[in-house]
Amino acid sequence: MRHRDLMHRPRAMAIPALVALVVGLSSCALTNKGQARLYEKAKSAAPYDAIVVPGVPFEGGQWQDLMKMRVHWAVKLYERGMTRNIIFSGAAVYTPYVEAAIMGLYAEKLGVPRAHILLETRAEHSTENLFNGYLLARDHGMRHVAFTSDPVQSWLLGGLAKRMRRRLGADIDMVPVVFKDLPIGSLSTPAIDPTPAYVSPFIPLPEREGAFKRFRGTGGANLDWDRARAGTGQHGGVGTTE
Numbered sequence: 001m002r003h004r005d006l007m008h009r010p011r012a013m014a015i016p017a018l019v020a021l022v023v024g025l026s027s028c029a030l031t032n033k034g035q036a037r038l039y040e041k042a043k044s045a046a047p048y049d050a051i052v053v054p055g056v057p058f059e060g061g062q063w064q065d066l067m068k069m070r071v072h073w074a075v076k077l078y079e080r081g082m083t084r085n086i087i088f089s090g091a092a093v094y095t096p097y098v099e100a101a102i103m104g105l106y107a108e109k110l111g112v113p114r115a116h117i118l119l120e121t122r123a124e125h126s127t128e129n130l131f132n133g134y135l136l137a138r139d140h141g142m143r144h145v146a147f148t149s150d151p152v153q154s155w156l157l158g159g160l161a162k163r164m165r166r167r168l169g170a171d172i173d174m175v176p177v178v179f180k181d182l183p184i185g186s187l188s189t190p191a192i193d194p195t196p197a198y199v200s201p202f203i204p205l206p207e208r209e210g211a212f213k214r215f216r217g218t219g220g221a222n223l224d225w226d227r228a229r230a231g232t233g234q235h236g237g238v239g240t241t242e
Helices: 003-007 011-024 032-045 065-079 099-109 126-139 151-156 158-168 211-218 225-230
Strands: 050-054 086-089 117-120 144-147 171-174
Touching: 032 144, 032 151, 032 171, 050 065, 050 126, 065 086, 065 099, 086 099, 086 126, 099 117, 117 126, 126 144, 126 158, 126 211, 151 158, 158 171, 158 225
Parallel strands: 050 086, 050 144, 086 117, 144 171
Antiparallel strands: none
16 A cells, blocks of 8 residues: 555554554565565566556655655566566545656656556555556456565555455466665666646545545455456546557
């Protein structure tokens, strides 16, 4: 999930969420060895038709470390031939910039051809990043998909990926960032013009939805399983590129 989502949960939900995270520290995806093991597994399964990368708010006119990490890792996977395409997912949620569009601009500046970047611009929660991103890939005939993010988010969404496999036949692997393979402190920051990603009028999510509704969205309440099973398209939203 976007780590910011945890900040907007009802107080009663904070302790269970924290306990879940602490318990999850023993999960393979959250250890250096676990990250490396999942990466090695992904190498044997590659190339993927697409990887889905969840959005991060664009604040203060520049990308934050979390967005930088996710975009650079996605670009690295593309450069290594592990994926043919990159799907960035995220609407304008907390700031008036479409997260997917901003990340796509950075990826293009880092050398990924525009033809291999797709934007899913409706997701407002991490569950929707994975769900909508996969459906966008499927709509473009891409079936072999991976989800790549930081280890915590990858672990949190592992259950949804399994449920999508059971209910939709989704072929989704988790490929979290391998920190030993990504020198965070030396990652480059290319200059972009964020204007194309700006939307107006804009109302941030916390002003549109109460805490409980946002919590339910984070838990997957907004996922349209019936539509997904029907195989209908139009999951990209305005700004989708191929």
